[in-house]
Amino acid sequence: MRYFVAVAEELHFGRAALRLGIAQPPLSRAIRQLEHRLGVTLLERTSRAVALTEAGAVLLDEGRAALDAMAAAERRTRRASSPGAPGLVLVSKAGAAGEVLAKLLDAYAAEPDAVPVEVMLCGIREQEPALRDGRADVALLHLPFDSVAGFDTEEIATERQAVILPAGHPLSVRESMTVAEALSIPGLPPARWPLGDGSYPDGPGPEIHDHAQLLQLVALGRTAVILPESVRSLVTGLAAVPVPDAPRVTTVVAWPPHSRSRALASLVRTATRL
Amino acid sequence: MRYFVAVAEELHFGRAALRLGIAQPPLSRAIRQLEHRLGVTLLERTSRAVALTEAGAVLLDEGRAALDAMAAAERRTRRASSPGAPGLVLVSKAGAAGEVLAKLLDAYAAEPDAVPVEVMLCGIREQEPALRDGRADVALLHLPFDSVAGFDTEEIATERQAVILPAGHPLSVRESMTVAEALSIPGLPPARWPLGDGSYPDGPGPEIHDHAQLLQLVALGRTAVILPESVRSLVTGLAAVPVPDAPRVTTVVAWPPHSRSRALASLVRTATRL
DNA sequence: CCGCTTCGATACCCGTACGGTATGGGTCCG
DNA sequence: CGGACCCATACCGTACGGGTATCGAAGCGG
Numbered sequence: 001m002r003y004f005v006a007v008a009e010e011l012h013f014g015r016a017a018l019r020l021g022i023a024q025p026p027l028s029r030a031i032r033q034l035e036h037r038l039g040v041t042l043l044e045r046t047s048r049a050v051a052l053t054e055a056g057a058v059l060l061d062e063g064r065a066a067l068d069a070m071a072a073a074e075r076r077t078r079r080a081s082s083p084g085a086p087g088l089v090l091v092s093k094a095g096a097a098g099e100v101l102a103k104l105l106d107a108y109a110a111e112p113d114a115v116p117v118e119v120m121l122c123g124i125r126e127q128e129p130a131l132r133d134g135r136a137d138v139a140l141l142h143l144p145f146d147s148v149a150g151f152d153t154e155e156i157a158t159e160r161q162a163v164i165l166p167a168g169h170p171l172s173v174r175e176s177m178t179v180a181e182a183l184s185i186p187g188l189p190p191a192r193w194p195l196g197d198g199s200y201p202d203g204p205g206p207e208i209h210d211h212a213q214l215l216q217l218v219a220l221g222r223t224a225v226i227l228p229e230s231v232r233s234l235v236t237g238l239a240a241v242p243v244p245d246a247p248r249v250t251t252v253v254a255w256p257p258h259s260r261s262r263a264l265a266s267l268v269r270t271a272t273r274l
Numbered sequence: 275m276r277y278f279v280a281v282a283e284e285l286h287f288g289r290a291a292l293r294l295g296i297a298q299p300p301l302s303r304a305i306r307q308l309e310h311r312l313g314v315t316l317l318e319r320t321s322r323a324v325a326l327t328e329a330g331a332v333l334l335d336e337g338r339a340a341l342d343a344m345a346a347a348e349r350r351t352r353r354a355s356s357p358g359a360p361g362l363v364l365v366s367k368a369g370a371a372g373e374v375l376a377k378l379l380d381a382y383a384a385e386p387d388a389v390p391v392e393v394m395l396c397g398i399r400e401q402e403p404a405l406r407d408g409r410a411d412v413a414l415l416h417l418p419f420d421s422v423a424g425f426d427t428e429e430i431a432t433e434r435q436a437v438i439l440p441a442g443h444p445l446s447v448r449e450s451m452t453v454a455e456a457l458s459i460p461g462l463p464p465a466r467w468p469l470g471d472g473s474y475p476d477g478p479g480p481e482i483h484d485h486a487q488l489l490q491l492v493a494l495g496r497t498a499v500i501l502p503e504s505v506r507s508l509v510t511g512l513a514a515v516p517v518p519d520a521p522r523v524t525t526v527v528a529w530p531p532h533s534r535s536r537a538l539a540s541l542v543r544t545a546t547r548l
Numbered sequence: 549c550c551g552c553t554t555c556g557a558t559a560c561c562c563g564t565a566c567g568g569t570a571t572g573g574g575t576c577c578g
Numbered sequence: 579c580g581g582a583c584c585c586a587t588a589c590c591g592t593a594c595g596g597g598t599a600t601c602g603a604a605g606c607g608g
Contacts, residue, residue, distance in 0.1 A: 001344070013556060026596045028557060038348065040355040047555060047603045055355040058535075062347035062408070065532050069343040070275070073336035074312065080332040081314040134336070149426050150531030257424030258339050261332075287585060300567050302586060307565095321574045321584060551608090558601070565594090572587070578580095 001063045003030045004042065008060040011050045065132075072134025072256070087115025087263045091136035094121040094210045099230050100157050100251050100274070101140060108270045115263045123210040125194050131256060137264055142228070143250040151254040156271045161246040162229045165239045166221045172239030179226065179246050188224035191217065275337050277304045278316065282334040285324045339406075346408025346530070361389025361537045365410035368395040368484045373504050374431050374525050374548070375414060382544045389537045397484040399468050405530060411538055416502070417524040419467075425528040430545045435520040436503045439513045440495045446513030453500065453520050462498035465491065 006016040007027065017024040035042050042056035052060065079085045092101055101119070108114055120136055130136040131151065141148055163182040165172045171185060183190050189205035191214055200207045205223050208214050211231070217223045219237050228249040232240040253271045255264055280290040281301065291298040309316050316330035326334065353359045366375055375393070382388050394410055404410040405425065415422055437456040439446045445459060457464050463479035465488055474481045479497050482488050485505070491497050493511050502523040506514040527545045529538055 001347070014554090022595090023597055024556075025558080025598085030595080032557090038352055040351055042351075045556065047557090048605065050556085053355070055351050058354040059347055059351040061532060061534055062343070062350050066340065066343035066347045069336070069340035073275070073333055073340045076336050077314055077316075077329050077333040078312055081327070081329040150424055152423050258335060260335055288583090296566095297568055298584085299569085299586075299588095304566085306586090319585065321586090322576065324585085549608100552606085554603100554605080556601105556603090559599085560597100561599105562597080563595095565592105567592085568590085570588085570590105572585105574585090575583085577582085 001067060003027055004034055005060060005063050005067060007031055007043065007050070008052055008056060008063075011052070013050065068129070068133040072132065075134035076137070086118035088138060088261075088267060089118045089120055089136045090138050090140070090267075091120040091122060091127050091130045092140040093124060093127065093142070094212050096140075096142065096211050096228075096231065103274055104140075104156070104253075104267075104271055107274060108267050111266055111270055113262070113266050117267070124208065131254065137259065137261065138253060138255045138267060141252050141254045143252060144247055145249070148252065148254050150257070152257045153252040153254045154268055154272050155250055155252050156274050157251040158248050159228050159230055159251075160242060160244070160248055161226050162232065162240040162242045163224055163226050164215070164218050164231065165224050165241065166219060167237045167239050169221075169224075169239060172241060174241050176242045176244055179243055182224065182226050182241075182243055182246075185224050188221070191223045191225050275341060277301055278308055279334060279337050279341060281305055281317065281324070282326055282330060282337075285326070287324065342403070342407040346406065349408035350411070360392035362412060362535075362541060363392045363394055363410045364412050364414070364541075365394040365396060365401050365404045366414040367398060367401065367416070368486050370414075370416060370485050370502070370505065377548055378414075378430070378527075378541075378545055381548060382541050385540055385544055387536070387540050391541070398482065405528065411533065411535065412527060412529045412541060415526050415528045417526060418521055419523070422526065422528050424531070426531045427526040427528045428542055428546050429524055429526050430548050431525040432522050433502050433504055433525075434516060434518070434522055435500050436506065436514040436516045437498055437500050438489070438492050438505065439498050439515065440492060441511045441513050443495075443498075443513060446515060448515050450516045450518055453517055456498065456500050456515075456517055456520075459498050462495070465497045465499050 003016070003020060006020050007013060010016040010019065013024050013027055013031075017027040020027065031043065038059075040055045041053050042059060044051045044053055079089075090101075090105075105117060105119070108117065120130065122130060127136070127139045127141060127146065131139050139151075141153070163177055163185075165185075165188070169188075171177070189203065191205045191208045192200045192203050193208055194200055206217050208217075211227075214223075214225060215231070215238065218225060226243055226246050229240060229242070232238065253268055255268065277290070277294060280294050281287060284290040284293065287298050287301055287305075291301040294301065305317065312329075312333075314329045315327050316333055318325045318327055353363075364375075364379075379391060379393070382391065394404065396404060401410070401413045401415060401420065405413050413425075415427070437451055437459075439459075439462070443462075445451070463477065465479045465482045466474045466477050467482050468474055480491050482491075485501075488497075488499060489505070489512065492499060500517055500520050503514060503516070506512065527542055529542065
């Protein structure tokens with residue numbers, strides 16, 4: 001399965017073999033054997049190019065999920081033993097959910113059955129994979145930006161959004177703005193967020209990988225951005241103008257649905273009481 | 275992984291080996307190698323008994339999920355090719371959701387991009403595993419009875435519940451009943467539904483596996499049961515008395531979250547328009 | 549138009565790792 | 579104390595995965 005996913009992603013046996021650390025002929029053979037075992041043609045090969053068939057595309061999707069599940073099994077099992085390891089790994093976007101995160105960690109630490117929690121801060125669009133492949137046990141996600149597909153969730157906070165501007169910007173004296181106004185501030189093109197597949201839409205604004213980078217770009221006067229109001233408390237030197245017509249942002253705690261960890265259940269219970 | 279799950283479920287190397295179709299010594303060795311590779315003790319063995327460690331319990335959970343994902347990948351890939359196979363497999367509880375199901379199938383069949391749909395009817399608590407391991411692509415579930423953990427869902431219908439009685443039962447002339455009344459009808463002990471782990475609670479009523487069996491038991495005057503009103507249309511010879519204080523039942527369509535099938539998306543879109 | 553390059557498939561060889569049988573050793577029971 | 583039970587160890591054979599060398603088809607440039 002690892003072999004097939006590599007080939008399907010590279011669409012090139014040579015590069016896939018390199019990535020897998022094996023030679024190309026065994027890889028070709030392995031894929032042929034897989035096709036034979038399934039009774040299905042997964043790849044259309046010409047001597048110049050490789051293309052996925054319909055069935056191949058299905059197996060790429062499903063196979064990725066299965067490999068993630070396997071990796072998750074291995075990681076979580078390793079962590080379940082070894083007392084040095086943290087009891088729970090919580091993943092959050094760097095620079096987001098600061099207040100809520102601190103409150104949650106404090107409240108949980110005060111619980112009688114609390115275990116050590118490791119906080120893992122990562123970029124945008126990195127939380128879901130981490131949760132799926134077992135690097136993390138629980139995440140703080142933000143609706144409607146993040147997708148919660150396939151996870152159990154509990155809402156823990158909701159807040160309005162504001163447009164974040166460089167301090168002293170002429171518009172920072174405004175009482176409120178509309179989304180349309182915030183997206184068309186002269187000289188401050190809106191930042192571009194990654195799409196579902198990791199690519200970026202076209203446009204004049206900078207490409208964003210995480211919140212720290214984003215807020216620095218705002219401070220430098222290169223962009224403006226609509227974000228939950230609470231980020232204001234994270235950085236000085238930025239102005240925030242409420243945007244009433246932007247959707248409210250809901251912070252949710254999310255975890256893999258089959259999890260039966262008592263520590264996780266306790267953390268979630270704490271979160272719902274915030 | 276298959277080997278470990280077998281041993282963890284049987285808690286007996288000999289039986290597990292039998293189930294796996296291999297001899298016992300290679301199985302012992304395989305488990306030891308797994309433990310060594312993970313650097314974790316998974317099983318506490320004495321010469322008389324085998325017990326799971328904490329880490330072993332984690333691996334049993336996660337490993338089951340991973341094996342399901344692998345099986346799903348294999349099944350869905352096989353079905354994605356082979357034009358004889360149905361394009362979608364929809365699983366529903368036998369005897370439930372009759373009207374909604376028929377309406378959904380009709381509406382979907384009228385869509386321009388409809389593919390053949392195979393309907394798989396199964397017992398209670400069988401839908402979730404079927405969806406997870408790829409035997410089915412989409413399910414009709416009923417809240418709050420079924421758990422939708424780990425699936426994407428869309429609501430398609432909601433209805434009141436009624437207590438289903440043998441025709442001619444003295445109470446069948448009532449305009450309505452309370453839950454408390456319905457659960458304590460003399461001579462008609464409430465049926466016992468399976469719990470999450472497949473076992474049954476104690477009590478006088480019969481153990482239920484599917485709705486067909488249940489309705490037959492009602493017709494025979496052996497039990498009474500609170501069910502969504504629509505089941506009344508399925509069977510003649512039964513009476514239904516509304517139970518206003520029972521929770522309303524919501525029928526949802528559920529599917530694995532990572533699915534990207536166009537046919538499934540179309541079916542879901544049809545369902546939401548019902 | 550012909551070589552050269554590119555890329556997947558084939559042929560062949562080798563080592564390892566998996567599966568099988570036989571047996572050992574600890575524990576509980578009669 | 580012997581026997582039954584059950585997991586571990588020892589040993590052996592084979593089959594499968596991986597490596598190298600090479601082929602054959604398809605673009606592409608001179």
